[in-house]
Amino acid sequence: MKLLLLSNSAAPGRSYLDHAREVIAEHLDGVTELLFVPYALADHDGYTAKVAAFMDTLGIRVRGAHTAREPRELVASAQAVFIGGGNSFRLLKSLQRHGLVDAVARRIRADGVPYMGSSAGTNMACPTLRTTNDMPIVQPVSFDTLGLVPFQINPHYLDPVPGSAHMGETREERLRQLLEENDVPVLGLREGTWLRRSHDALELGGLAAGARLFTSGAEPVEHAPGADLSPLLAAEARFDCRPD
Template sequence: MTRTNLLLLSNSTQHGRGYLAHALDTVTGFLPERARLAFVPYALADHDAYTAKVRDALAPCGIDVRGVHEDGAPLSSLAQADAVFVGGGNSFRLLSALYRTGLRDALRDAVRAGLPYMGASAGTNMAAPTLRTTNDMPIVQPPSFACLGLVPFQINPHFLDPDPASTHKGETREERLTEFLEENDVPVLGLREGSWLRVQEDRATLGGENPARLFTRGTRPRELPTGSDASELLTAQAHFDTVATHA
């Protein structure tokens, strides 16, 4: 039996506020008291600086942040933690590192066994079945697009609405997600800045400052206000084009 406990943030930094400041009450309420938090910094190149940034933000709250890279044994660091936080950055670089270090399988198994998982941006992408709805440039090529599969639907962090005043003629985010649904039959939850999804076993609830936008094949996108019960997504049946999703 899985005991999924997730906090999936669209972003870690809100305009005009410090790192995690916009969600700090939710973050500290999610993490166990005086938690030993394993931080996964692989989405950025400077792991030490990234870990220090997270430590500075959470240490005043009594959270002991330890980068999984710091002792050269990421699997051991994860095993000793009370919770894990996978930070944002480039999702392709992050997933490639998870495969390389063995953390992809270790994280999936630990979270399914009850380890609290917090993700932001790229870290939130990792909770989905695949990498296919990230906004990021593929600066490296991971062995597979298969992520952790902690939820059965896709997520698009940093979801942006079309700007009617823009003269840019490239695809909008909504158009790109519609293209995804032309090839794959699985819901996509667009999380706007300042929003997050809280998952506790068979219940999912939207939180934060902005509504989410839900995309499903064959229907118009719909708005999900903050506070909405999104538990129906946890029973989604995903049907992907099979190329590069196996692991």
């Protein structure tokens, strides 16, 4: 599989996707047309146009999945698939409604089509939706997602702020709660970071902030950009965050 999973699509002071321009260009090398899945936001046309404006600078045409009566037909012929960010619950419900969960996963796994996700699109690459930060504004049929990696990701990971007056759970506390019920690694991707998978190799990239790996019964482990996280893929058969 060939995956590029971004924590975020925008960075302060930069235009849309510009902070990851180089790695996106490398990931989509040889691709002339990209299938974009805009269902995480309500304005599908506007969202697709935003992606198209960026991809045009790389010489790549963009087709919105929403423009076809049967989006699965576009998936079947896609050179690459990009699922953008927004609300993960709305996104997953739409993928399920259009029969795209299995269709996209099959193209990525069986045919080696490059997959790119940002934020909610990165959540979709996990076994389930359970580590999204989003509010459940709609109810999907299940939390099962594409399962392109055998661990969970928490995009936009925020570290606890010492002295904060906020009385709700920190992100760390919420992820520790998940591990009380599930034996599955969770990678907290800070802003400006991403994961690149090529077959059985997995590398952390991006800004100096890096990522934090949570596992059951252990303290979180820090990983800097450039870290080899391939051992997480070796657990493909063992870890599964989906219900029985």
